[in-house]
Amino acid sequence: MFISKSLRGLRDFAFVLAATMTVLFFLLRLTGDPAVVLAGEGARPEQIEAIRVEYGFDRSLIVQYGSVMLRLLQGDFGKSLVDGTPALEKVLASLPATLFLAAMAITVNLLISLPLGAWLGQKQEGAPRRIVRGALTVLQGFPGFVVALLLINLFAAGLEWLPSIGYGGPATWILPVVSVVSFLAPKLIRVVEANTHAALAADFVRTARSTGASDGWILWRHVLPNALLGAVALIGAELAFMLTGLVVIETIFAWPGIGWLLVQSTLNLDFNVVQAVVFVMVVSVFVSNAVTEAVQALLDPRIRVGGRAAS
Known part of the structure; x- marks a missing residue:
């Protein structure tokens, strides 16, 4: 009973975690373009585009989503876009x-x-x-x-x-x-x-x-x-x-x-x-x-x- 309950709890946790990270991914993409923030004020369009390409923001949302989820499954959350810290x-x-x-x-x-x-x-x-x-x-x-x-x-x-x-x-x-x-x-x-x-x-x-x-x-x-x-x-x-x-x-x-x-x-x-x-x-x-x-x-x-x- 205890083991089966624990397994159900882990299953529910995995589902909630996956759903939360999925919803979060798409909500974050609605908040703005991080390339503009990274480029800073006064950046030229070609500089902003170069940053998009460097960080993969130029790819389609589905491709970005698949890449992010695959990295999360491997325990890789990437680096901070602000200071490069993991x-x-x-x-x-x-x-x-x-x-x-x-x-x-x-x-x-x-x-x-x-x-x-x-x-x-x-x-x-x-x-x-x-x-x-x-x-x-x-x-x-x-x-x-x-x-x-x-x-x-x-x-x-x-x-x-x-x-x-x-x-x-x-x-x-x-x-x-x-x-x-x-x-x-x-x-x-x-x-x-x-x-x-x-x-x-x-x-x-x-x-x-x-x-x-x-x-x-x-x-x-x-x-x-x-x-x-x-x-x-x-x-x-x-x-x-x-x-x-x-x-x-x-x-x-x-x-x-x-x-x-x-x-x-x-x-x-x-x-x-x-x-x-x-x-x-x-x-x-x-x-x-x-x-x-x-x-x-x-x-x-x-x-x-x-x-x-x-x-």
């Missing part, structure tokens, strides 16, 4: 910055969302909980890039406490991480809150209370681990989002990750680098989803038992 090497050099931002955001998100969601999920009510829920509702309506711009205006341009661009010391990490977490945390907090509320009404909690266990012990030993099971899928989805959806945040903060590289390469019509970035993003999402499923199976024995029963 395209995949350029992308992999930018990937650690994105992974670092994603890791920091996930860590901070968990440190905030798990205890706050567990606290909100308890039956007690009062003004503090109503205020927190109201703040979460407001944050859910703000995209991460809006929060990023507000933070820059306040802490960078206004108070001048923090830098707004770059990828240097810890001071440069704060605003990007807060911007990402402000978008992700409300959703995870809501899920943990709902799961905590449901777990507190479960039979195993009443059994634990009958043995004399304290409310704090029940919450952290029994309720929160069960609440986390339902949140693993969301955490995995948020991780996949950060590996592909931080383009705007990275651009705002000039964070040198693959999102920022994608924007710069698109503006420069650097087709090879754009294709390499999208390839790495698709692979990253696949790996993230596979890891999420593995963690779910590890944390919830019912998934493993169900898989064996079905086989």
